[in-house]
Amino acid sequence: MSKGLPKRSEDYSAWYNELVKRAELAETSEVRGCMVIKPYGYSIWEKMQAQLDLMFKATGHVNAYFPIFIPKSYLSREAAHVEGFAKECAVVTHHRLKNAEDGSGIVVDPEAKLEEELIIRPTSETVIWNSYRNWIQSYRDLPLLINQWANVVRWEMRTRLFLRTSEFLWQEGHTAHATREEAEQEAIQMMQVYADFSEKFMAVPVVRGIKTESERFAGAVETYCIEALMQDGKALQAGTSHFLGQNFAKAFDVKFATKSGELDYVWGTSWGVSTRLMGALIMAHSDDSGLILPPKLAPIQVVIVPIFRNEQELQAISEKVMSIKTALETLGITVKYDDRDTQKPGWKFAEHELKGVPVRIAIGPRDLENNTVEIARRDTKEKQMYEVNEALPQKVEQLLQNIQDHIYKKAIDFRETNTTQVDSFEEFKQVLEEKGGFILAHWDGTAETEANIKEETKATIRCIPINAKQEEGKCIYSGKASRQRVIFAKAY
Amino acid sequence: MSKGLPKRSEDYSAWYNELVKRAELAETSEVRGCMVIKPYGYSIWEKMQAQLDLMFKATGHVNAYFPIFIPKSYLSREAAHVEGFAKECAVVTHHRLKNAEDGSGIVVDPEAKLEEELIIRPTSETVIWNSYRNWIQSYRDLPLLINQWANVVRWEMRTRLFLRTSEFLWQEGHTAHATREEAEQEAIQMMQVYADFSEKFMAVPVVRGIKTESERFAGAVETYCIEALMQDGKALQAGTSHFLGQNFAKAFDVKFATKSGELDYVWGTSWGVSTRLMGALIMAHSDDSGLILPPKLAPIQVVIVPIFRNEQELQAISEKVMSIKTALETLGITVKYDDRDTQKPGWKFAEHELKGVPVRIAIGPRDLENNTVEIARRDTKEKQMYEVNEALPQKVEQLLQNIQDHIYKKAIDFRETNTTQVDSFEEFKQVLEEKGGFILAHWDGTAETEANIKEETKATIRCIPINAKQEEGKCIYSGKASRQRVIFAKAY
Numbered sequence: 011m012s013k014g015l016p017k018r019s020e021d022y023s024a025w026y027n028e029l030v031k032r033a034e035l036a037e038t039s040e041v042r043g044c045m046v047i048k049p050y051g052y053s054i055w056e057k058m059q060a061q062l063d064l065m066f067k068a069t070g071h072v073n074a075y076f077p078i079f080i081p082k083s084y085l086s087r088e089a090a091h092v093e094g095f096a097k098e099c100a101v102v103t104h105h106r107l108k109n110a111e112d113g114s115g116i117v118v119d120p121e122a123k124l125e126e127e128l129i130i131r132p133t134s135e136t137v138i139w140n141s142y143r144n145w146i147q148s149y150r151d152l153p154l155l156i157n158q159w160a161n162v163v164r165w166e167m168r169t170r171l172f173l174r175t176s177e178f179l180w181q182e183g184h185t186a187h188a189t190r191e192e193a194e195q196e197a198i199q200m201m202q203v204y205a206d207f208s209e210k211f212m213a214v215p216v217v218r219g220i221k222t223e224s225e226r227f228a229g230a231v232e233t234y235c236i237e238a239l240m241q242d243g244k245a246l247q248a249g250t251s252h253f254l255g256q257n258f259a260k261a262f263d264v265k266f267a268t269k270s271g272e273l274d275y276v277w278g279t280s281w282g283v284s285t286r287l288m289g290a291l292i293m294a295h296s297d298d299s300g301l302i303l304p305p306k307l308a309p310i311q312v313v314i315v316p317i318f319r320n321e322q323e324l325q326a327i328s329e330k331v332m333s334i335k336t337a338l339e340t341l342g343i344t345v346k347y348d349d350r351d352t353q354k355p356g357w358k359f360a361e362h363e364l365k366g367v368p369v370r371i372a373i374g375p376r377d378l379e380n381n382t383v384e385i386a387r388r389d390t391k392e393k394q395m396y397e398v399n400e401a402l403p404q405k406v407e408q409l410l411q412n413i414q415d416h417i418y419k420k421a422i423d424f425r426e427t428n429t430t431q432v433d434s435f436e437e438f439k440q441v442l443e444e445k446g447g448f449i450l451a452h453w454d455g456t457a458e459t460e461a462n463i464k465e466e467t468k469a470t471i472r473c474i475p476i477n478a479k480q481e482e483g484k485c486i487y488s489g490k491a492s493r494q495r496v497i498f499a500k501a502y
Numbered sequence: 503m504s505k506g507l508p509k510r511s512e513d514y515s516a517w518y519n520e521l522v523k524r525a526e527l528a529e530t531s532e533v534r535g536c537m538v539i540k541p542y543g544y545s546i547w548e549k550m551q552a553q554l555d556l557m558f559k560a561t562g563h564v565n566a567y568f569p570i571f572i573p574k575s576y577l578s579r580e581a582a583h584v585e586g587f588a589k590e591c592a593v594v595t596h597h598r599l600k601n602a603e604d605g606s607g608i609v610v611d612p613e614a615k616l617e618e619e620l621i622i623r624p625t626s627e628t629v630i631w632n633s634y635r636n637w638i639q640s641y642r643d644l645p646l647l648i649n650q651w652a653n654v655v656r657w658e659m660r661t662r663l664f665l666r667t668s669e670f671l672w673q674e675g676h677t678a679h680a681t682r683e684e685a686e687q688e689a690i691q692m693m694q695v696y697a698d699f700s701e702k703f704m705a706v707p708v709v710r711g712i713k714t715e716s717e718r719f720a721g722a723v724e725t726y727c728i729e730a731l732m733q734d735g736k737a738l739q740a741g742t743s744h745f746l747g748q749n750f751a752k753a754f755d756v757k758f759a760t761k762s763g764e765l766d767y768v769w770g771t772s773w774g775v776s777t778r779l780m781g782a783l784i785m786a787h788s789d790d791s792g793l794i795l796p797p798k799l800a801p802i803q804v805v806i807v808p809i810f811r812n813e814q815e816l817q818a819i820s821e822k823v824m825s826i827k828t829a830l831e832t833l834g835i836t837v838k839y840d841d842r843d844t845q846k847p848g849w850k851f852a853e854h855e856l857k858g859v860p861v862r863i864a865i866g867p868r869d870l871e872n873n874t875v876e877i878a879r880r881d882t883k884e885k886q887m888y889e890v891n892e893a894l895p896q897k898v899e900q901l902l903q904n905i906q907d908h909i910y911k912k913a914i915d916f917r918e919t920n921t922t923q924v925d926s927f928e929e930f931k932q933v934l935e936e937k938g939g940f941i942l943a944h945w946d947g948t949a950e951t952e953a954n955i956k957e958e959t960k961a962t963i964r965c966i967p968i969n970a971k972q973e974e975g976k977c978i979y980s981g982k983a984s985r986q987r988v989i990f991a992k993a994y
Contacts, residue, residue: 039633041620044569046633049648052566074544077536078622078653078669079592082599086607096608100571101596102622103610105657106589107574115578118593118619127610128533130570130594130622141531141538150844156541161570161653165597177570352642 015364017298022242026293030171033301033365035288043169043176050365051288053309055179058287059159061211061307062181065203071155071183076137078160079128084136088261091135094228098165100130100176130163135229135254135280138184139262146186146276148267153196154186162284172289173246173502180284186276188266190255193277194232197253200281201234204249212287213304213418214238214294215425216248217448217497219473224457227280231255237472237497239425240293243446245472245499248290251281289502295389295417301366302389304417305410310346312338312406313367315358317374324349327373330398334371334383337403343410363388368413369406389413389420431495435463435486438498442469448499452492454485463487463498472497507856509790514734518785522663525793525857527780535661535668542857543780545801547671550779551651553703553799554673557695563647563675568629570652571620576628580753583627586720590657592622592668622655627721627746627772630676631754638678638768640759645688646678654776664781665738665994672776678768680758682747685769686724689745692773693726696741704779705796705910706730706786707917708740709940709989711965716949719772723747729964729989731917732785735938737964737991740782743773781994787881787909793858794881796909797902802838804830804898805859807850809866816841819865822890826863826875829895835902855880860905861898881905881912923987927955927978930990934961940991944984946977955979955990964989 015032016024030036035051038044047055063073085096106122109115131137138156145151163177183200187193201218208214216236226233230252238248259265259275268274295302305311314331318324328349335345346367348358355372362370372384383402386393387409396402428447432438441449453459453471464470474496483492507524508516522528527543530536539547555565571594577584598614601607623629630648637643651673661667675692679685693710700706708728718725722744730740751757751767760766787794797803806823810816820841827837838859840850847864854862862878869875875894878885879901888894920939924930933941945951945963956962966988975984 037633037636039569039629041569041571041573041629044571046569047567049564049566053564055567056565072541072545073548074541075539075547075671077531077533077538078655079533079536081533082608085599092608096599098598100594100620101599101610102592103595104593105591107577107591107593107621108589116574116584118595128592129599137531137533141529144529163570179567 015298015300018241025298027171029292029296029300029364035292036171038169038171043166045169045171045175045177047179047285050309054291054303054307055285055288057307057309058211059181062207062283063159065207066157066181066183069155069199069203071157071185073158074156075158075160076134076141078131080131080134080137082127082129084140085129087136088229088257090257091229091261095132095164096129098167099132100163100165102128102130131160132162132164133280133282134158134160134162134182135184135258136262139258139264139278142184142186142276143262143264146264146266149188149269152186152188152266152276153192155183155196156185157181157183170289170502172285172292175285178285180282182280182282185279186259186264187279188268188277190277193255193279194253197232197234197251197279197281200251200279201236201249204251204281204283205236207283208236208238208248208287208290209418211304211306212291212294213306213414213421214248214290215418215422217473217475218477219475219497221250221473222457222460222471222496224460225471227252229254229257230280231257234476235473237499238290238294239428239448239499240290240502241424242293243428243500245448245497245501246286246290246293247472247501248287249281249283252279254278254280294421296366299360299391300364302417303366303368305368305414308366308368309344310365310367311344311410312346312369312371313362314345314347314371314373315355315362316347316349317355317372319375323375324351326378327375330378331373334398334402338406341403341407343403343407369409371406385409387413389417432486433483438463438469438486439467442467442498442500446500448472448497450495451486451498452483452494453496454488454490454492456488459485459487469498469500472499472501507790507792510733517790519663521784521788521792527784528663530661530663535658537661537663537667537669539671539777542801546783546795546799547777547780549799549801550699550703551673554699554775555651557699558649558673558675561647561691561695563649563677565650566648567650567652568626568633570623572623572626572629574619574621576632577621579628580721580749582749583721583753587624587656590659591624592655592657594620594622623652624654624656625772625774626650626652626654626674627676627750628754631750631756631770634676634678634768635754635756638756638758641680641761644678644680644758644768645684647675647688648677649673649675662781662994664777664784667777670777672774674772674774677771678751678756679771680760680766680769682769685747685771686745689724689726689743689771689773692743692771693728693741696743696773696775697728699775700728700730700740700779700782701910703796703798704783704786705798705906705913706740706782707910707914709965709967710969711967711989713742713965714949714952714963714988716952717963719744721746721749722772723749726968727965729991730782730786731920731940731991732782732994733916734785735920735992737940737989737993738778738782738785739964739993740779741773741775744771746770746772786913788858791852791883792856794909795858795860797860797906800858800860801836802857802859803836803902804861804863805838805840805850805854806863806865807840807847807854809847809864811867815867816843818870819867822870823865826890826894830898833895833899835895835899861901863898877901879905881909924978925975930955930961930978931959934959934990934992938992940964940989942987943978943990944975944986945988946980946982946984948980951977951979961990961992964991964993
C-alpha cells in the first residue's frame with residue numbers, strides 16, 4: 011500500500027505484474043516457470059471452477075481422474091499430436107534418489123532408470139483415449155462425457171503469471187460419440203458454454219470462432235475458440251474446444267459396434283480452459299487503483315469498514331453492522347466486516363480497492379446518528395449515502411447486479427471502439443501499430459499468407475468468426491478472393 | 503453382472519479388487535502404479551472433498567496452490583524429511599523430447615538436461631515453507647492457515663487401487679503459528695476434524711491417537727492419527743496430522759518478529775487425507791453383493807426402478823414417479839430414475855446393489871392401483887411396502903438417516919467385537935493369528951521392542967490412543983513397566 015501501482019498507460023506489463031503481486035493473487039515460485047497461487051487468487055479460481063463445474067454437469071458431463079504420467083510411446087501414436095506436444099515437456103527418467111557416496115547430498119540413483127520415460131501430461135488425450143479403448147464396445151456405451159480438473163505441464167521459456175506458466179491448473183473435457191454430427195455439436199456446445207461463462211460471469215465479451223489450420227490444436231480436425239480483447243489492445247485466447255474427428259480413436263484403436271452391428275471408429279472432442287482465465291479477468295476490467303472484479307466471481311462482494319476513534323464507538327458501530335451483515339448474507343451476498351484496529355480506514359479503503367471488492371460500506375458515528383451508511387462502488391468509485399432500512403439489502407443486491415452489467419457493457423464498448431475494419435495491408439499495419447485491437451480483414455485462406463503477415467507484423471489470425479457476415483472481398487496481403495473477414499490481432 | 507463377486511470370507515483381497523472394478527470406482531492404468539478414478543468413484547470422492555473443504559473453511563482455513571516440482575536440494579534441508587521422502591520418487595531430469603535421428607520415434611533430448619533435478623512432490627512441506635519465508639515477517643502475519651488440494655507421487659512397488667498407488671489425490675494443510683501451544687492445538691484440532699468426518703460422514707469409527715516415534719512423519723515432532731478397522735481385521739490409517747515444531751521453519755529459515763520485538767522461528771503443522779479414504783469407505787461397510795455407501799456420501803441416494811411390460815405401463819408409472827422424485831428432491835435427496843428399457847428390473851436391482859445406492863424404490867402396475875411403492879434398503883436388504891402420500895418423502899429421508907446410523911453402529915459393534923486385550927506375547931500372537939483386529943497390549947515404549955514385535959509378527963503399533971485409561975502394566979514383550987496399553991494390528 012506504500013505507493014501506487016504503475017499506470018496502465020505508461021507500462022501495461024509492469025502494471026499487470028505488480029497488480030497480481032500486490033493484490034496477492036499469485037507470485038513466481040523459485041521453481042522454474044511455476045507459480046504459487048495465493049489464497050486470494052485461489053479463492054477467485056475456486057469460484058470460477060464451481061460455476062464451470064455446474065455448467066459442465068448441467069450439460070451432462072461427469073468428472074473423473076486420469077494419471078499425470080504419459081508413457082513416451084503414447085505421444086507418438088497420433089502423428090500431428092506428437093509434433094505439437096512432444097517438445098518442451100517435463101520428462102521423468104528415474105524413480106529413486108539416494109545419498110551420494112561422497113556424502114555431498116542426494117543424487118539420482120542411476121540404477122533406478124525407467125525402461126520407458128514418462129512425460130508429465132501437457133494434455134491428456136493420449137492417456138484418456140488409451141482408457142476409452144477398454145470402456146467402449148457398443149453404441150450403448152456412447153456418448154462418454156467426461157471432464158477432468160487437473161494440473162498440466164508445458165515447459166515454457168518465457169513465463170508470465172497466470173498467462174503462461176510451466177505448470178498450470180485447468181479442466182479438460184474428453185468426450186466420445188457414435189456420430190460425427192454429435193461430436194461436432196458437442197464441440198460447438200462447449201465453446202458456447204465457455205462463451206456464456208466468460209460473458210455472464212467474468213463479464214468479458216468474447217468472439218466465438220474457428221481457428222485456422224495453423225493455429226489448430228495438434229490432432230484436431232477443427233478447433234473452436236473464444237477470443238477476448240484486453241485493455242492494451244492485445245487479444246487473449248480464453249478457451250478452446252476441439253472436434254477431433256476419429257483421429258484419436260484411430261491412433262488408440264477405439265472402435266464400437268453400431269446399432270446395425272458394424273464396427274466403426276469413435277468420434278471425439280476435447281475442450282479446456284485454464285488458470286489463464288485469471289489473467290483475462292484481471293486484464294479486462296482492472297484500473298490503476300487495482301483489481302475490478304465482477305460481483306459474480308468476487309470472493310468478497312461487500313466489505314464493511316467501521317470509522318471509529320475508540321473502542322466504545324467501534325462497539326456501537328459493530329452492533330449496527332451485524333444486523334446489516336446478516337441481512338445481506340440472507341440474500342446470499344458474501345460480506346466481510348473489516349474491524350481490524352491495526353489499520354486506519356483510509357488504508358483499508360485502498361486495500362479493498364486494490365483487491366477489487368465490488369462494494370464498500372463505510373459507517374461512522376455520524377452515520378449511527380443519521381441511520382445512514384456510505385456505499386462506494388469499486389468500478390466507478392461513485393459514493394452515495396443510503397438510509398439503513400429494510401430496503402437496503404435489496405438495494406445492495408441491485409447495486410452488485412448493476413456493477414456486473416456495467417463492467418460487461420464497458421468491456422463491450424471498449425471492444426467495439428477497438429475493432430477496426432481495414433481493406434489494405436498498409437492500413438492494416440498502421441492500425442496495428444497505432445491503435446491495436448481486433449482488426450477485421452479479408453484473408454485468402456492460405457497458411458502461406460497467414461505466415462507472411464505474422465512474420466511481417468507479429469499479428470496472427472485469432473479466429474474466423476462464427477455467424478459472421480459473408481461478403482465478397484480481396485485478401486489484404488495477396489489480393490486474392492475472400493468471402494469473409496477474419497480477426498487479426500497481436501495476442502498473449 | 504454376469505456372476506457374483508468373490509466372497510469376503512473366501513478371498514477378501516480378491517473381493518475388494520473385483521468390487522472396485524465392477525462398481526466402476528477405479529481401475530489400474532497401463533501407467534505403472536497409477537490408477538484411473540472412474541466417474542462413479544470420482545463422484546464419491548467429490549462428495550468427500552466438498553464436505554472436508556467445508557470443515558476446513560469452518561475452522562478458518564483457506565485454499566492455495568503450490569508447484570508440483572520440488573528442486574532436489576529442497577529435500578535435503580530438513581534432515582529427517584530427506585530420509586523419509588527422498589527415496590522412491592519420480593525424478594524429472596530433462597525438459598524436452600525430440601525426433602530420433604534414425605527416425606525410430608521420439609527420444610529424450612540430451613541437450614535439455616536440467617541443471618538441478620526436480621522431484622514430483624511426495625508431500626509439499628519443503629516447497630511451501632520455502633514460500634512462507636517470504637510471507638511471514640511479523641506475528642501479525644500469523645497464523646497462516648492454508649490447505650491445498652493436489653496430486654502427489656510416491657513411487658510404490660506394490661500398488662493397490664485407492665490404498666496404495668504411485669500417484670494419488672489428497673489435501674495437505676500447512677499452517678504456521680506464533681506459539682508452540684497454538685500449533686499443537688491446530689494439529690489436534692485437525693485430527694478431530696478428520697475423526698468427525700470419518701465418523702459422521704463415512705460412518706467409519708476411528709481411534710484417535712499418537713504415532714510412535716518410528717511411525718512418525720519424517721520431520722514431525724508429533725504425529726496424530728485416526729485409525730480404522732476393516733472387515734478383514736486389518737487396520738487402516740485414515741488420516742494424519744503432524745505437529746512439526748520449528749523443524750521446517752529452521753530448515754527454511756522462517757522467522758517472525760514477536761509482539762515484544764524479538765525474532766523467533768515459526769511453529770508449524772501439516773495434515774492430510776487422501777483417496778485412500780475411498781479404500782476405507784469401501785472396505786468398512788460393503789458386503790458380498792457389492793458396495794454399501796453411507797447416504798451422506800452416496801452420489802445417488804435413492805434409485806427408482808419402474809416394473810413394466812409395455813410402453814403404456816411405463817408411461818403411467820413415470821407420471822407417478824415424477825411427482826415422487828420431485829418431492830424427494832425438494833428435501834435435498836439425490837434421486838435417479840432408472841427407466842432404461844434395455845435392462846430388466848432384476849438386472850437393475852443387482853447393479854444398484856453393486857453400486858451401493860442406499861435406497862431403492864420399485865413401482866409396478868399393481869402399485870399404481872394400490873397407491874404403493876416397495877422400498878428396499880441396501881444395508882440390510884429389507885423391503886417394505888409404503889403408501890404414496892404426503893408423508894412419504896419424510897419417511898425416505900428418515901430411512902436414509904437410519905441407514906447412516908445403522909452402518910455406523912454396525913461398524914462400531916464390529917470394532918468392539920474385534921478389539922482384544924491381551925497380557926502376554928503368546929496370547930498376542932494367538933489373537934493376531936486366529937482373530938486379527940485391534941489388540942490392546944502393554945508396551946515398554948522402546949523402538950527396539952516395537953521393531954522386534956513387528957519382525958516376529960508383522961503387527962505394528964497403530965497408535966497410542968488419546969485419552970485412554972492409565973494403568974500399571976508390563977510390556978508383553980520385554981516385561982518392563984508400562985502405564986498405558988497401545989493398539990497393535992496388522993495394517994494396510
